[in-house]
Amino acid sequence: MEALFIYLIKSSGLIVLFYLAYFLMLRKETFFNSNRWFLLAGLITSVLLPFVFITKIIWVEPAATPINWSNMPMTNYTEEKTFEDYLPIITTLAYGIGTLLLLGKFAFDFYSLNAVLKGKSIQQQADFKFIDTKENVAPFSYFNTIVYNSALYTASELENILEHEKVHSEQNHTIDVLISRLFCIVFWFNPFIWWYKKAILQNLEFIADSEATKKISDKKAYQITLLKITTYENCVAITNHFYQSLIKKRIVMLNKNQSKKWNSWKYALVLPLLVAFVFLFQIKTIAQEKTNENVSKSARDVVTTINKNFSDEELKKKAEFFKKEFNCDLIFSEIERNSSSEITGITVNYNGNLYGNGTYKQHSSNAIKDIYIKHEGGKIDITDAEIDAKIKNDRIASSSDKTLSIDKEIFINGEKVSQNDMDKLDPNEIERMDVNKKNNQQEIRIVTKKFHKTITENDIYINGEKADKNELLQLDQNTIDKMDVNKKEKTIRITTKTNTQTFNDTNIPAPPTPPKFPDGPMPVAPPIDMSKLPAPPAHPSNMKDKKAMAEFEKKMKEFEKKMESFEPDMSAYEKEVEEVMAKREQIFEKEMAKYEDAMEKYRDAMEKRNN
Template sequence: MEALFIFILKSSGLLATFYFAYIFLLRKETFFNSSRWFLLAGLITSVVLPFVVYTKVIWVNPTPVSAPAVIETIAVSDTAVPNHYNAVYVPQPVEEESFEINWNIITILIYSIGFAAFMIKFGLDFYSLNSVLKGRKIQQQEDFKFIDVNENIAPFSYFDYIVYNSSLYTAAELENILEHEKVHSDQKHTIDVLITRIFCILFWFNPIIWLYKKAILQNLEFIADSEASKKITDKKAYQYTLLKITTHDTCVAITNHFYQSLIKKRIVMLNKNQSRKRNYWKYYAVIPALGAFVLLFQIKTIAQEKKQNTAVVQKDTVKELVTITKNTTDKELDDLKGKLKTNHNVDFQVSDVKRNSKEELTGIQIQVKSESGKKQVVSMNGSNGIKDCTFAIGTDNKGAATISVEGLKPPTPPIPPVNAERAVVVRNFDEDGIAPVAPIAPAAPAFPAGPMPTPVDMSRIPKAPIAPKNINDKAAWSKFEKDIAEFEKKMQAIEPELSAYGEKVEAVMAEREAIFEKQMEKYEIAMQKFNIDMDKYSKDIQLKYGPDSKEYQQNMKQYEKDMKQYDFDMKQHAKDMKQYEKDMKQHEKDMKEWEKENRKS
């Protein structure tokens, strides 16, 4: 569930990046076709990029052993699998806890209800569209299929279908409408509409996707207006047609219909001069933001422990090397016992000896104790002959005889394949020394909090003029055009403040995210190190005291306590993320309110 929440958060951030880049940089440019592909690329990027993860490995030094090191080796048979962390601990009864609400189930239930509702709406829209198209007389012209209906609905296109009511328009108006819809059909704008609809169904809870959908549909209308106006001689008549279509309230969903809201913006864009080509740089302004996203969120850091040499006998202090091979006989083992006791005061015990039909050693357990009190237990078992095992007898820094196992290496974390010779796990402890010390779990960081920038006062935003109802009233229309020009002038004056507000919000949230991600990165590394230390500590306790001992049971209780604290930290982390999402929603609400005021007419 946490992984899904993180994906949604990342995807929403990418969508917001593309959306605000379009709003603040590209919305007033006349590169409509380029903007179409830019917005579609934003949808794809928001879904794909969160799954692109680069792995960075950080090597950490192994945990130092305070007591003198002694080697305990446990072997695994050919078909056995090495014990993992979970297998080390014996399940313990836990006290019954009070009832807690499972928010994961509630969240999934709410999402499923919303998803089902929007899917039903999507199906009803298809049914409504099919009702309009089914059984109609189709007039084929070139690549287009024209359908003339009697219903009072706005003209629309759906792939190669173009639907209209010819009785509602003059011949000139109908020609303007059809040129507009031909552009939609020829450039397959219906695909854009369906893609945005699917995204709205999947991410219905995200307010940014609805704003994004509005931007895509509006840009498609700009494209159709621009291309249609190139084929129409009377551009002003085309604008009158736009106003006339505003009287039709009935529109068929999941189609490109002739009328869209914000007619004044379409009229403004029709009369706007072509943007300069040098302004294409604005499309690439999003690339640094995507690079920062990958560096901050898509690099996974993994901590791995450096290998260390487990031998405790220095080469220059070695007095004797004793090697046991698969061909060592029982008599040689008995002789070795007396030799080590006499020459070095080392106790040497052999048990669980197994041999195959060739009289080769296939299993053996060796217990060695030196005069310094150090103990080694080497246990090997398999179907084939054992590997050579060499004991190095020497002296420690106090001159006492000590012993180490040469030629055996700790296993790597991956599970060995079947038929491997054997796996060896090495653990160190001092028989008479202090018990191993349990590691302390790190504390999770909290998401940085603080006030958000003060939004622009919406009361200062001018109200858009209302278009005259009578399109033949030239005086009223002339006044409307002057009011539109004055409105645009006032909007241009306040737009720098809106842009500055958006930049402040992005800067504040980017700074908080950067700080928090660095803290979380350190915390994840510390948790990986803690798990490694805890694994070693638990196995040391089990080997020294046994799984039924009091010390081992205390270790288990401490581990459960640490895991509960870890779960608590993760829940707190989820709360911090929810607060961050709440701040983002508030920002989106402010932007939506501004859009609402701006489009009032």
């Protein structure tokens, strides 16, 4: 679950990044369609980018002191439950409950939608399905279905409403609504996702208003329709509905001049922020031990075994190993197997600039004996198991008789042993043996088959993080504070002294808290007396009747003059709202600047502390 929560936190951070970019730079622009794709791209990026990692390799010095396992404090692992142990469970339960509640609300909204649509008469026109309901609901669209109550509106108002809803249907705005709802369910704990959803829905209304007014001759009549619809607040949550509480912003956007094309450069500003996110949080560091530059690969002794059960893939890996380590070509050919897939015959050819050429063969009716391919002293030697045992024992005995001035250290399964212990070891029990030579120091490291099996069957954790067997063997014994073995859970848990000091360090700098956008009461929109709204004059049926047309134009001028009486109140309200939002934006920008400075100091403090 820890990996899941880290993923949710990273995705939430990206959602915040895209929302702030939209709010601070794009929300006042009239690039409505571009804003739609920008907001959707933000959601998709927040889901996918946390999976993208850049691998960084750090070369570290080899462990100065090998691990002497016999001196390590070994205890049976017993875990005492603390509040920190229960915290992941509590967090998981809280997140799960919140998610389930929102999923239930989502399902209920579908049920409410089905209740509205069920049993209604559908009128098909082109690609649209129209449902004229008698229920007191605001007009809405769901994919290509448009629902309205014609009894609540005049013919001209209904025309405006349907043009608006057709835009929602044609451009599949329902998909945006559903996606934003699903993100709210998954990221419900992030307050920015709710503002993000509101921004998506608001922008969809801008798009529908902009496209609808292109097909409507009377723009003012459309705005009057917007004001009238505000009285019908009953709507279905998962649909594109004509009513929106931000009616003032929609009217402002309808009358706003088109943004200049060069302002589209603002979209590109999010790219360096995404790059910064990747380099700050998506770098996966892998530590690799440096090889000894004073000892060439050709001087390293290696013994590798091939037995009767080797598959073709395993033989291929052996050949790749010798090619990589010693630039020696091993070629396995004439491979024969019995009914049990055991190797009964094999030919091994080797050649290389340092080794010359050679061939080894085993062919019989029975399974082959173990084959030992050795790289010793810059030379390749291939023998079977019987010959190898004698050679290995001779080599061990010979090394004890030498009087060379070379210091020798022998380690079996990480434990330092004597020459006598090595002499007693059965060669057939050896899984791997590495011999390293450096100046007057010789180091022999042996891993037995039993020990290899033990560390392979157990999960290894170093300072709480899962590690592999190579990391375990490379760990410096002087840094180990405690090692607990839990046979029941099949785990080996190691705590180093460095980690203990870090855990108890109370001077760890705390990261700053990001600011929240100021909230508070908004100015109240001026009340509109619907009874005083003048009705537009009816258009003459006979366009050639000059007298009727003159009378119509006269009445239209009177109508427009009366409509202008409503504009001062709306203009004053708009100015008041803009002043409030401008002050809040200034406060938020100052807080963001302080937050960015604090983050810089926090990063510097953490970097100094880690170094």
